[in-house]
Amino acid sequence: GIPSLAQAYRGRLRLGAAVEPGQLNAPEGRLLAAQFNSVVAENVMKPSRIQPSENEFHFAPADAIVDFAQQHGMTVRGHTLLWYKRTPDWFWSDKDGQPASRDLVLSRLRQHIETVVGRYKGKVYTWDVVNEVIDPAQPDCLRHDQWLQVVGPDYIDWAFRYAHAADPGARLMINDYSTTLPAKRSCLQRVVQGLLARDVPVHGVGHQMHISIFEPAVAEVDETLAVFARLGLENQITEMDMSLYQRHAYLLPDSVDRLLPVQGQRYEALMKVFLSHPELTSVTWWGISDAHTSRNAGWDWWRSDAPLLFNSQQHPKPGYWGALKAVQGL
Numbered sequence: 651g652i653p654s655l656a657q658a659y660r661g662r663l664r665l666g667a668a669v670e671p672g673q674l675n676a677p678e679g680r681l682l683a684a685q686f687n688s689v690v691a692e693n694v695m696k697p698s699r700i701q702p703s704e705n706e707f708h709f710a711p712a713d714a715i716v717d718f719a720q721q722h723g724m725t726v727r728g729h730t731l732l733w734y735k736r737t738p739d740w741f742w743s744d745k746d747g748q749p750a751s752r753d754l755v756l757s758r759l760r761q762h763i764e765t766v767v768g769r770y771k772g773k774v775y776t777w778d779v780v781n782e783v784i785d786p787a788q789p790d791c792l793r794h795d796q797w798l799q800v801v802g803p804d805y806i807d808w809a810f811r812y813a814h815a816a817d818p819g820a821r822l823m824i825n826d827y828s829t830t831l832p833a834k835r836s837c838l839q840r841v842v843q844g845l846l847a848r849d850v851p852v853h854g855v856g857h858q859m860h861i862s863i864f865e866p867a868v869a870e871v872d873e874t875l876a877v878f879a880r881l882g883l884e885n886q887i888t889e890m891d892m893s894l895y896q897r898h899a900y901l902l903p904d905s906v907d908r909l910l911p912v913q914g915q916r917y918e919a920l921m922k923v924f925l926s927h928p929e930l931t932s933v934t935w936w937g938i939s940d941a942h943t944s945r946n947a948g949w950d951w952w953r954s955d956a957p958l959l960f961n962s963q964q965h966p967k968p969g970y971w972g973a974l975k976a977v978q979g980l
C-alpha cells in the first residue's frame with residue numbers, strides 16, 4: 651500500500667477529512683482511517699441537523715462519526731455551532747408565532763451550544779463556533795443576517811462564551827471562506843481583534859480554503875496565515891479542496907491528464923507554506939475522495955470536478971504525492 655499521509659505528518663500537522671455517516675462503512679471509510687487522523691462531519695453537526703425542532707436533538711448521525719474517530723484513534727473537529735445558512739427557522743419565532751426577542755434567541759443559542767458542546771466534551775477537540783459571519787461589503791465587516799438584526803453584533807461574543815463554558819478545554823475557532831482576499835482578511839482581522847479586546851475566548855481562525863488551481867496565489871495564503879499568527883492566534887485549514895476550473899467556467903482549461911500534475915504541484919507548494927507556520931495545527935480536506943465532493947454539488951453540480959487528494963476509485967492523485975513530498979523534503 652501507499653504511505654499514510656497522516657503518519658508522514660505526525661508531530662507537524664494533523665490531517666483530516668469531512669465525512670457523511672454513510673461513508674464510514676464504505677470503502678471511503680477505510681481510506682479515511684488509513685490516511686487521516688482527524689475527522690469532521692460534513693453536515694450532521696450543523697444546528698438544523700442536530701436540533702431540527704426545539705429541544706429535539708438528533709445525535710445519532712454525529713455520534714456515529716465521533717465513535718468511528720474514537721475507534722480509529724482520530725480526533726474530531728466540530729462544525730458548526732452557528733451558521734446563518736443552517737440556523738433552523740424555529741430560532742426566529744416564539745411559541746405564539748411572533749418574532750423571537752433578542753433574549754429568547756440568545757437563550758436558545760445558549761441551550762443549543764451547552765447541549766451540543768457538553769455532549770461531545772473531551773471528544774471534539776475544536777469547534778467552528780461561528781461560520782461565515784464576515785462580510786467585507788459592510789462597513790462593520792459583519793454579515794447582515796438575522797443574527798445581527800435580532801441580537802446585534804455581540805451574538806458572536808456570546809456564542810464563544812457559551813462554548814467555552816460548556817467545554818473549557820476545546821479550541822474555539824472563527825471559520826470563514828476567502829480569507830486570502832485582502833478585504834475579507836482585514837475585516838476578519840478587525841472582528842477578531844475586537845473579540846480579543848473584549849476578552850472573548852477565541853483561540854484561532856479556521857480558513858475554509860475552497861480554492862482552485864488558479865487562485866489564490868500561494869503568497870496570499872502565507873500572508874493571511876501570518877496576519878493571525880501575529881495576533882498570537884492558532885490557524886487551522888478547515889475545508890480544503892482545489893477545483894480544476896476557473897471560477898464558474900463550465901469547461902476545463904486543459905485535459906485532466908495535464909491538470910492533475912498542476913494540482914499536485916500546487917498542493918505541494920501549499921503544504922510547504924502550511925508546514926512553515928508553527929501556529930498552523932491542522933489541515934482538513936472537505937471530503938475523502940473525488941467520489942464525494944461538494945464541488946460537484948450545489949452551484950457547480952453541472953460540472954465534473956476533481957478537487958481532493960484521492961480519485962473516485964480511492965487511488966492517490968498527484969495531489970497526494972505532492973503533499974507527501976512537501977513533508978518528506980524537510
Ligand code: G3I
Pocket residue numbers: 692693696736781858889944948
Ligand atoms: O440529504 C438530503 C437528501 O436526502 C435530499 O434528497 C437532497 C435533496 O436536496 O438533499 C440532501 O441534503 C443536502 C446535504 O448537503 C447532503 O447532501 C442538502 O440539500 C444540501 O444543501 C447540503 O449541502 C451541504 C452544504 O454545506 C449546506 O449545508 C454540503 O453537503 C456541504 O458540503 C456544505 O459544506 C459547506 C460548509 O458547511 C461551510 N463552508 C462551505 C461548505 C461547502 O459548501
